[in-house]
Amino acid sequence: MVDARRHGPKAVEAVPPLGRTETQTLAALFDTVVPPDDAPGGWHGGGAALLREHLNGFLDWAVPVLSAAIEAVDQAARDMFGSTFADLPALERAHVLANVLQGEELSAVDHAERADRPIDTVIELALQAYYGGTREPAGWQLTGFRPVPEGVEEIEPDPVPHVRPGALEPEYDVIVVGAGAGGGMAAAELAARGRRVLLVERSRPFSNAELRGNHLQGKRQQLHDVIAGPGRGSPRVLELADGSTRVLRGDGPGTDYGLVAMALGGGTRVWQAMSWRFLPQDFAMASTYGVPDRSTLVDWPFGYDELEPYYERAEWELGVSGDSASAAATRAPRRRAFPMPALRDNGLRAPYTEAATRLGWNACPIPFAINSVPRAGRAACVGCPQCVGHACPVDAKNGTHNTAIPRAIETGNCDLLMSTQVTEVLHDQRGHARGVRAFHVADGTVSELTIRARSIVVAAGAMETPRLLLASGLGNDWVGRNHHTHAAAGAVAAEAPVSKEYVGPGHCVATLDFVHAGGAPWGGGVIFDLPTMLPVETAAMGRASAASFGVVHKRWMRESPLPLGVLSMVQEIPHELSRVSVAPTVRDRFGMPVARLRGCAHEASGEAAEFIRERCVDWVTELGGQGISSDSYPGGSRGGEHSGGTVRMGADPARSAADPQGRLHGTANVFVADASLHPTNGGFNPGLTAMACALRVAALMP
Template sequence: MTATGLADTFGPDERDVLRTLFDTIIPADEATPGGWDGGVARLLDEHLQDFMSWARPSLFHALSDLEKAGFSHAASSHAARERLISSLPQETLGALLRIAYEGYYAGTSAPAGWATTGFKPVPLGVSPLDPDPAASIRPEHVRSHYDVVVVGAGAGGVVAARELAAAGREVLLVERGANHRNSELRGNHLQGKRAELYQVTAGAGEGDLRILENQDGTTTTLAGNGSGQAYGLNAMTVGGGTRLWQGMAWRFYPEDFAMASTYGVPPDSTLADWPFGYDELAPYYDQIEQQLGVSGDAASAMATRTPRTGPYPMPALPDDMARAQFGKAAARLGWDTSPIPFAINSVPRNGRAACVRCAQCVGHSCPVDAKNGTQNTFLPRALATGRCSLLTDARVTEILHDGKGRATGARIVFRRGNTSPPEELQVTADALVIASGAIETPRLLLTSGLGNDWVGRNHHSHGIAMASALGGPNVKTPDGPGHSVATVQFVHGQHKIWGGGVMFDLPAPYPLLKAQVGQFASPPVRFGQAHKTWMRDSRVFPGALSMVQEIPHAAARVSLDTQRTDTLGMPVARLRGTPHPASVEAAEYMASRCREWVQELGGESIFTMAAPGAPQGAEHSAGTARLGADPHSSACDPTGRLWHTSNVYVADASLHPTNGGFNPGLTVMANAMRVAQLMQEERR
């Protein structure tokens, strides 16, 4: 370990005290080292000068308080040291536990706590693959003109680019994120997509800000190199969210396209029907499932509620204990259950392996490339046409247009290195497709002076409802992909509360989350030998999660901040809004249903959570350039074309008037394919 942060901050005696302190919080045993050598020292040494800098004041306070209390790393017994640590101010103790847990159970790669808990990110005998990423051109190789510029290489953008290139159009696909290798996007539980803590690897990065309007009138600056959860938890890399998703590949139900007609429009809501129904999107769902690769059971209770022309291209992932036991509990309640459809190979397909059930599917790239995203399916096909070029680490900062509704091209800004000044190039284009996500898409449209007053409005995501037990039967294992079984008993139908939402089993927690949960056990196990024993021996207790249909609030909006710009000079997004009371009602109702399921399963000491969508959005953000038949109530027409323009289209979740009671990835891709094909029909 190269001494940087620790040696520059603490003297030798102080470091000895810190070693003893963290070895008391997490003691060594015959199998694994204590906290200091097990990951804490490495984390602090490598990152005390950057994302762990918050810990320095707490460490100094702890050293001072322990010295006053007579803490001696040489003479005190272990029990005496534990008592002294317990006597520290709660704020200081809380910070020390956070440091210990993050270093020992998360870290940036393979800390000792993984072995303590039996966590294996890759199954024994599996050699991880690291395929070469898709070829990206250099800025100097960008041509002056393209038929279409597609902005954003995520779920929608890549599908649209592939459709257009296959139809003969010359396409430039521009992605702001890096062209990461798979190995860069797994195994880091602090900076990975689902760590949500620090400088997320596939996040926005330093200099990219957002402004959040708080309910009390104040504002908060959200840093792109800070917490991924606070910023919005959007993956920014080639493949977008499909690169790091868990791959749940649901179709929306027919009722999801007619929410206003089905339930009425509550006051202060922007709830509206889609301008078309399920039947319009069904053939595109069929194509996406085949071309992406989805594993599922077309005869299941869930799938039969969405008419389809044939089976899934692959069988459902194998049965497991969770599916069996949750299924039996649901049956006793009179509920049907089904295997979850996943965009994951259940059998080898298209030259890529079947799922090996790694323990870190969600938020990480697949160790054997069995997880299907646009980066390893639609993108290679787009590039293989010879008519699609991928440009990464580049930002479209403005759509150029003639002021009369016709776009003429795009201004693209890039850097040749982290310290290099930004450079600019301009390309002309016959049409543009914007697929940057439900915050960045309206930001670009507004910056460019395009669109009507509905651009940025109707921002919503999903509510989350959850019930988790701290005791009960051992029905879960750490094996991936994490979820296994679902019920759609409360998606519309007779048990409807604003559309409800799908429910499924909670995955086994990653070691860091398990350590945090231990503080709520009975009795609490916060540190010391009791904590380490609990981490090693406790079961994976059951839990259930619901993706709850969110009712968009009239106050929820993405706009431009008039005072702040990012490092490229582009106005930053300003976010505001509160959850609609209907969303709160739906989330609370579904939390009760989750609790009912876990209780029937035998869960003990159950706690529930109901969280309607947040104004800063999340990975399921939607609605900010919604489709509609009337420009007075929508931002885009039914084909995805921005109202009052002739050649600017949107092809991401911004188009969704409502976002269903399911993960929306499959719907984003199906609608993007539809938009691209309609573009071609209009061109003819």
């Protein structure tokens, strides 16, 4: 055993803007949360590095909270032991910390506000620094986590070429707003057809290295200012159930904000890459199940057969791996096999499939937009454990950033303009668009642009697309309405006879037996194995399962297996009150009205989620799981990565925002090409469907 005192807080350098004495107390606090032993404690194991690097950056909000925590433990230490906190032995420091934390839990009025819970916040930050960090923290070695498998050489792809404002043409045939799943596919199709296209993306160019390995600012974790997020100056307004509102910062945690990754490729840059087709029944939900009260549920204006050729194109142009003989292929009729075989087993497919078989269910490999074999000059998946929410270390994960958009540019017909936010679609009173107004940011300098085009395609996502249209005075009353994501359910075992390893891509096996089948109400949804949890996520779970901090928590992190269980995506029945509108008084840094989000869960979605929750428990029980916990979520999210429906398609302008070809009602040349078009969102991840719809919109544009 190494002498723990060598990791102690006695000789520490000040972390500005904190003074030396404050820093010593803070170091003692971090080492009390994660005590040093044969591994470093919380301060040297990640806390000092995190605060030195980011206390004047994305953690600037924490300075007064940390000061309050320091004052609280010093006062308690003097009251209890007649000494400052940093001068106490480790056991007495732990006693002080537990005592102050208990008092905080009893007295805090609003635990959602960090200022009301400074001790809890320090514990949270210490665990995040040790097990997450923004560089390799000590907790990774402690838990056996490796961000990249041993022996794998990371690859940094060449940047995608983009133009400067001075190189823009006087006029384009089409401006595509948003270089994500839909916008990337639409731009590629239009450029291939000889249209002169400008693809506009609001994010700056990111390297792949910037979008992985940071578990505090990653897209999926959303613990702090997300790297692939809007940043400062881009607030949103959240409307609560009682009608009151709260302004959300664009550089805060992404959960309430409803964050969709803002990067070249949009969500496909860092997605988990599940690539499901919707089933035929998903296009006729109202006809199949009826329309419950207070719902905006309708059928799609066309059926599965209309979209099938575009599904095929999306799979082959993107690159999808799957088992062409499985339910993932046969439940949705297809004319062509997957481009690549299914990804290799991560060690769990066999036991999950065997358990499903004993239940009388079918299970199959999940189709992924990830190379299972080398393809298109890029490597096959290496099984890194942080695929979900992070960029790929070998560029094996497929998105529009490394498929459709480069192909569009290679035609010579497409220019890509980065770091540019479109704030208005310019049009006349007849709804004929003539261009866009936008703001370009480079090296801290903002320049306003007016760019002309014969047609506009808006593909900024199901929250930003209606925002732009409404801010521009375009569209009918259905723009922004019908917003929905997914309901969900899951079950997790405390103990199981099989164990999960840190092997990607995270998911491996699924059952479709409760998607429009098996007695599932309202379309049900797909059930699949639990993703690989990162150490920082496991540490948060440990606070509830073992102890908030200290020796017991650290031992739990060393000894506890990764959680084993299942999750699901459940069809959400859209509620009439869920919508995206624009705030009348709050504006972003460019003067554009911000999005106002309201979510309301429909009871039908809750019914479906509860049914699926019971099936989740059945599967985990059959796996041999013990101490199973489960939950269901009825939907009603204010926004998120599966958002859709806010500019839904339909033949009748009285019940839809866009026509069946994606043209915005009331306009001559404004089209939408993202998940905003989806009347319903299926019981699957909707990414592939958004791309297929975008291809169709672009192919049918006059």
